[in-house]
Amino acid sequence: MSTRVALKRLDAFAILSFLIPLFLYLLTLAPSVTFFDSGEFITATASLGASHSPGYPLFINYAKPFTWLPFGSIAFRVNLATAISAALACYGVYLLVTHLLKDEEIPGNFFRTARGFTGLCAAVTFAGTSRLWLQSNHDKPYPLLAFICAVVYYLMLLWRDSYDRGEECPAYVYLGAFLCGLGTGAHQIMVLMIPVYGWLIVSKNWRILFRVKEFVIALAFGILGFGIHLHLIVRATQRPLLNWGDPQTLSQFLWTLLRKGYPTVKPDRDLALLWDQVNALNVPREFTVVGLALLLIGLMSFAKRQRDAVLSYLIGLASFLLVIVGYFNTGREFIFLTEEFFTPLYLLSAVFIALGTFHLVQELAARLPAAWAEKRPLCRTLLSLLMVLPVSVCLLHYQENDQHENYVAFDYASNVLKSLPEGTALYTWGDSGAFPLWYIQGVERMREDLDLLHTPHLVFKWYLDSFPELFKNSRLRTIPPGQIAPEDAVMLSASEMMDKRPVYIDFSTRYSVEFTHYQPHQNGICYQLLPASQPLAPPPTDLWQIYTLRGVLGDDLFFRDLDTGTAIRIYAAAHLEAGETLLKMGYPQGIVELAAAQRIQPDLAKQIDQLRTTYGVR
Structure with a gap:
């Protein structure tokens, strides 16, 4: 009897939000090494060494156990590790969508499944974006980073819920701070999400800024997570096969961490270059024009109901653009390299696209006669229309990301x-x-x-x-x-x-x-x-x-x-x-x-x- 109860409690939508993206990625997974940083990441992972600056110790340690699998080449196994992390990032979208919609009501018994179904559609839509898909079928650290970003956002929402109940639980913030520090071991753009998380905390009560003790504890947990970078120093003393920067001394560690080996001459920026740099973040290209429209609907329709969440997205947008476009000022020939930095922002975009979709379902359900809202065939037909966007996005980007024969x-x-x-x-x-x-x-x-x-x-x-x-x-x-x-x-x-x-x-x-x-x-x-x-x-x-x-x-x-x-x-x-x-x-x-x-x-x-x-x- 207990087994049946446990099975009933399983969230089928949650499971599918992981399995469907994983199936897509396995279907298009590169069988071996690819170009760009692939060969370097795989070599560093196989030897537990250091990749190019800033070293990527979290990704290397995450992918290393996959090299012990008894099938496929080492390259294939590391590619598999990336596919799983990308599928987890898609599950992160589902997690955030269903939590943000937990208090939303919708007429009709059958329409109650719309919350989970909308979250599933958002997860699959994010899975089909060209940016995430391109990073998922060969070795890349950005999907793992996106998943961590989603988890920290979810923890901040849980903290807000505990605060509203009068049972504030700072452990959520401490765990989030630890994961932020840990996430820098996947990529340093993790720090661009800190203003997002900070707003979710401060917007509840600005006096929280003066809680020195809790701030120090959170900082300590962040430093503890950042300790993943000690991997670079410890492994450098062992002379691994790939030991980029040889960071066994403090000076070389900082040289690696601060990316001192890269050119620092910035181009003269004009309006045309600025426009190209801004377009590295391109929601219509990733989610189609329909996705952009749903994103705007989601932001506007939930501006009051989820004001702080909407503002957190806008803060993230400003944070990423100010640093990646404003500070980096990448030359035109290297702009494509900055496109993958926006992956966490695309994840949040998928969340608010889902909120926009849910708002339209709410409006539709409110206008249906009460008797119609209980008719299962009709409701199923209406909900199935939600799959148009994820299916379209996946079909649009499938061919360009199919690497299953890429040797x-x-x-x-x-x-x-x-x-x-x-x-x-x-x-x-x-x-x-x-x-x-x-x-x-x-x-x-x-x-x-x-x-x-x-x-x-x-x-x-x-x-x-x-x-x-x-x-x-x-x-x-x-x-x-x-x-x-x-x-x-x-x-x-x-x-x-x-x-x-x-x-x-x-x-x-x-x-x-x-x-x-x-x-x-x-x-x-x-x-x-x-x-x-x-x-x-x-x-x-x-x-x-x-x-x-x-x-x-x-x-x-x-x-x-x-x-x-x-x-x-x-x-x-x-x-x-x-x-x-x-x-x-x-x-x-x-x-x-x-x-x-x-x-x-x-x-x-x-x-x-x-x-x-x-x-x-x-």
């Missing part, structure tokens, strides 16, 4: 490593060109005879220390910090390596550095650095036979992000360059290379026709 980054890294001779020193430039290589070599143990050297890091002593034998006597160690550019560092380092081993550069380095004293000899999608005086042999064409090109040819890969598309264009550009070089040297195989370039990137047809005309070939 492009894995194959790209494997092809690079397969094409290099034994003992090669390979210099990389862009993060997306380097990070998959780190994962393939460091975690999957492929081609451990190679040294993968990331050119932008050659200017940092901590990076040179990670290759103690390689840079033991390098002249790079004698140059003061900040006195050498990466372009000069790679030239100096390559000159020291040249007589000892093969020196190669990747495609990105080839077109980022001007090699005045050396000539790059093409070798597939990599280049060997040779003395400028040495005659060049024709580029080899047999390498392409050992390359794996899943998702590169044809339209079998739906997913296309910036760097996946770039990788595909690199293959085409490499074929094009090889074809032109071969034709210039009088080798007819160049025709085949040009044809291969056009198969990969059809929009090169005009350029390829011009080359055929230039060299007099069909």
